[in-house]
Amino acid sequence: MNLETLQTLLPFAAIEQKGNTYNLTVPGENLYEAASLLKKDGFDFLWDIIGMDYGDTLGVIYGLSSSAAPVVLLFLKTETSDKEAPKFDSVVDLWDSADLYEREVHDFFGICFANNPDMRRLFLRQDWRGFPLRKDYDANPELNPIPLGNENLADMETLPVLNIMNEDDKFEVHETVFDKSEYVVNFGPQHPATHGVLHLRVSLDGEIIRKMDPNFGYIHRGIEKMSEAYTYPQILHLTDRLDYLSGTINRHAVCLAVEKGLQMEVPERAHYIRTIIDELTRIASHLLGWGCMCMDMGSITAFVYGMRDREKIMDIFEETCGGRLMANYSVIGGVMADIPPNFQKKIKRFIPYMRKMLKEYHLLFTGNPIARGRMNGIGYLSREKAIALGATGPVGRASGWSNDTRKIEPYAAYAKAVFKEVLRSDGLTFDRYIIRLDEIEESLKILEQLTDNIPEGNYAAKTKAIIKLPEGEYFQRVEGARGEFCVYINSRGDKYPYRIKFRSPSMTLVNVLKAIVPGTKVADLIMLGGSLDYVIPCIDR
Amino acid sequence: MFHFKIVTDWIDEFLRTNLGEGWALLIEFILTGFAILALYAVLALILIWAERKVCAFFQCRLGPTRVGPWGLLQSVADMVKILLKEIIHLNHADLRLFRLASFLVIIASLCTFGAIPFDRGLHAVDFNMGVFYLLAISSLGVVGILLAGWSSNSKYTMIGAMRSGAQLISYELSCGLSLLTVVILSGTMQLSQIVEQQADGWFIFKGGVPAIIAFVIYLIAGHAETNRGPFDMPEAESELTAGYHTEYSGIQFGFFYLAEYMNMFIIAAIAATMFLGGWMPLHTPWEGVNTLMDYIPPVIWFFGKTFFCVFLALWVRWSFPRLRIDQLLKLEWKILMPISLLNILFMALWVLYL
Numbered sequence: 001m002n003l004e005t006l007q008t009l010l011p012f013a014a015i016e017q018k019g020n021t022y023n024l025t026v027p028g029e030n031l032y033e034a035a036s037l038l039k040k041d042g043f044d045f046l047w048d049i050i051g052m053d054y055g056d057t058l059g060v061i062y063g064l065s066s067s068a069a070p071v072v073l074l075f076l077k078t079e080t081s082d083k084e085a086p087k088f089d090s091v092v093d094l095w096d097s098a099d100l101y102e103r104e105v106h107d108f109f110g111i112c113f114a115n116n117p118d119m120r121r122l123f124l125r126q127d128w129r130g131f132p133l134r135k136d137y138d139a140n141p142e143l144n145p146i147p148l149g150n151e152n153l154a155d156m157e158t159l160p161v162l163n164i165m166n167e168d169d170k171f172e173v174h175e176t177v178f179d180k181s182e183y184v185v186n187f188g189p190q191h192p193a194t195h196g197v198l199h200l201r202v203s204l205d206g207e208i209i210r211k212m213d214p215n216f217g218y219i220h221r222g223i224e225k226m227s228e229a230y231t232y233p234q235i236l237h238l239t240d241r242l243d244y245l246s247g248t249i250n251r252h253a254v255c256l257a258v259e260k261g262l263q264m265e266v267p268e269r270a271h272y273i274r275t276i277i278d279e280l281t282r283i284a285s286h287l288l289g290w291g292c293m294c295m296d297m298g299s300i301t302a303f304v305y306g307m308r309d310r311e312k313i314m315d316i317f318e319e320t321c322g323g324r325l326m327a328n329y330s331v332i333g334g335v336m337a338d339i340p341p342n343f344q345k346k347i348k349r350f351i352p353y354m355r356k357m358l359k360e361y362h363l364l365f366t367g368n369p370i371a372r373g374r375m376n377g378i379g380y381l382s383r384e385k386a387i388a389l390g391a392t393g394p395v396g397r398a399s400g401w402s403n404d405t406r407k408i409e410p411y412a413a414y415a416k417a418v419f420k421e422v423l424r425s426d427g428l429t430f431d432r433y434i435i436r437l438d439e440i441e442e443s444l445k446i447l448e449q450l451t452d453n454i455p456e457g458n459y460a461a462k463t464k465a466i467i468k469l470p471e472g473e474y475f476q477r478v479e480g481a482r483g484e485f486c487v488y489i490n491s492r493g494d495k496y497p498y499r500i501k502f503r504s505p506s507m508t509l510v511n512v513l514k515a516i517v518p519g520t521k522v523a524d525l526i527m528l529g530g531s532l533d534y535v536i537p538c539i540d541r
Numbered sequence: 542m543f544h545f546k547i548v549t550d551w552i553d554e555f556l557r558t559n560l561g562e563g564w565a566l567l568i569e570f571i572l573t574g575f576a577i578l579a580l581y582a583v584l585a586l587i588l589i590w591a592e593r594k595v596c597a598f599f600q601c602r603l604g605p606t607r608v609g610p611w612g613l614l615q616s617v618a619d620m621v622k623i624l625l626k627e628i629i630h631l632n633h634a635d636l637r638l639f640r641l642a643s644f645l646v647i648i649a650s651l652c653t654f655g656a657i658p659f660d661r662g663l664h665a666v667d668f669n670m671g672v673f674y675l676l677a678i679s680s681l682g683v684v685g686i687l688l689a690g691w692s693s694n695s696k697y698t699m700i701g702a703m704r705s706g707a708q709l710i711s712y713e714l715s716c717g718l719s720l721l722t723v724v725i726l727s728g729t730m731q732l733s734q735i736v737e738q739q740a741d742g743w744f745i746f747k748g749g750v751p752a753i754i755a756f757v758i759y760l761i762a763g764h765a766e767t768n769r770g771p772f773d774m775p776e777a778e779s780e781l782t783a784g785y786h787t788e789y790s791g792i793q794f795g796f797f798y799l800a801e802y803m804n805m806f807i808i809a810a811i812a813a814t815m816f817l818g819g820w821m822p823l824h825t826p827w828e829g830v831n832t833l834m835d836y837i838p839p840v841i842w843f844f845g846k847t848f849f850c851v852f853l854a855l856w857v858r859w860s861f862p863r864l865r866i867d868q869l870l871k872l873e874w875k876i877l878m879p880i881s882l883l884n885i886l887f888m889a890l891w892v893l894y895l
Binding site: 183185186191192204207294297298299300301302304305308364365368370371373374521522523524 | 596599600601602696697700704770771773774781782859860861862863864865866867868
């Protein structure tokens, strides 16, 4: 892929190149054409849609990548000056992942996507007034009072669609999510197996699931909006609270993005420490994911084993930086404090212990005939579907999609460690189960190589008291525990970002669940949810 | 060997000589009822404590330690708590059936409990067709579960109850068939007779291969009957929150809870009675060993064997994941039941030719 071929492919686009990143600006009416040409050209992975309020205009940025050449990143941008009824063509028929992304943009910016059959608001109430991420949003609580009574879900009965529009370009409600005759069961928002406050509405035929409709937003905190009023060091504290199980990894991503913008030289020691902490986080997260999946299948003992071993990592965190779940360790320019004296010793003691425990896990659960019988042949996700849905991380790799950001674009100290990207080909529940345990093994290898070689020197570079990012767009992707975590920062030279967007790897996983669950049984729904291992605060940013 | 028959016979004689026959019987009925109720409640508390401790050790924890020594009084405290809890009344529920359900479950389990021979003379209901009675009365519990699920007017309880109905009725078959295998071997259905017959060797040894097969099948099917993991589909915590008793609170929930634990005990007790000789001590061809074994009181033998079976159930419960409903039914209808049927034939041939 180079500039010329792109330009000949899209003659109407204005293209800028920066290394492996291409910025394409197209007029609104050419958007769908450009998208379908790019899709045909191999850009089969839509990793996010970023809504933008540029002040006078509203815009959308499509983040594209290709499974064949994942190092190339493409930002397809378009704008519209119509702020009353902004409208673009939907790309949901090109990329399955666009479904939720477009709903999110619609929810926060009021941009409609023609031909998307589901234009409900994703996070906010259906009757919410205003679009919160627009710059002129009125946050007056009188506009959106807190309801005090009981009420049914607004979209329980009706689902507005845009594909049939009347003369005034208005929504026409003509389709319902569920039929009146269907047996609809709510799983969540408070349910032992939804891993947080996720609300799944499931239509059942006896034990068999016909249809599933996820409902988000129960714990949405508006972190992206809050960040627009926070300085960069303040934003860091919010990142730990996105996907709280890979908090340090999220934080690392934001630090890297800001450091890139400041063109700051980060000491090698900090890179090593951050990498080690990231891998410890990954192990802890996979342990919890493994335990939760086993618990979802009814094996509570396995869950306790996972939690017990995760505790060892939490102890290392506690000694290093005081925090356990929210480590708050990386800062812009390095890490908060130097590692404690017996940091290396503790990790070296942990590695053989974890290896021994992995064997125990296999004895306890992997080989169990009931467990194998449950996971056998259920929840098939093909490689093509995984890419189309944007299921990064262990889930995509279990389907054979090589998408490990640590390999594609090595950041921090990953280039210095030898490790394997675990890939499986079947895309079944068992692959998603076993891949986490295999990844723990690979993470242990990374830890083994890095712990002894932490270079001497400063643990953090000196930063100015007030960090102002120069005007421009900054982007960083890292490999979170459940997939690619991306940060997009649009700065106008202030100490606050103009717009910050986090890519949630978990949101696509819920879409995966929606795709693979029809036809399976109630018990499988819970197990499949466990095998995808989504974290709700990551979705409800 | 000390049997409780001495004590119970003495009470009987004492009452009959001092009162008329009618009054004596009445007082005996009341005394037996109270004794069974008290034993039922106390055993349930012990079982709950035991389960928590055993499960804790499987999970590398300590379990309850604070209330009393080794947390022994924990279940007593829990009982007081559950008695004091508010019973929440549901809107749109069929309240009459809703209340009836928890009683049905506990009555079925209590009636079964009464038929268990703890010792010679410590046996409340001893019909000449005791095995039949056990099977019949224990399967009444499913009515309570179905009613609970239906009357709660909730979708979770409904799914739980339907699963429970399918599961209990299916596994009842294997349970019954494997008990019938023993009936063929012993030639009687009276539980006291069955135990007496095991004086020269427990049925699991005397019955050879078919008895061992029947024992294993009974343990699996019986475990499924108690609705406990890996067969806890009806309550399936991670799927249906609490299955058929989701909407129950306070002591009504306590009844289900009690019945669940006591059913586990009853299944274990029946397994011990039918296969492991009940209260009968281990008798071997060597006379010296037999005398030694006879020194251990029969009640201890009975509870020892029963708690061994309970431990097996807990072991399975805390190490296996849950089956799926179709796998569960497949296991019963395609594997356990054909084996049980063949096993009955096998046992008949065994009895005829050996």
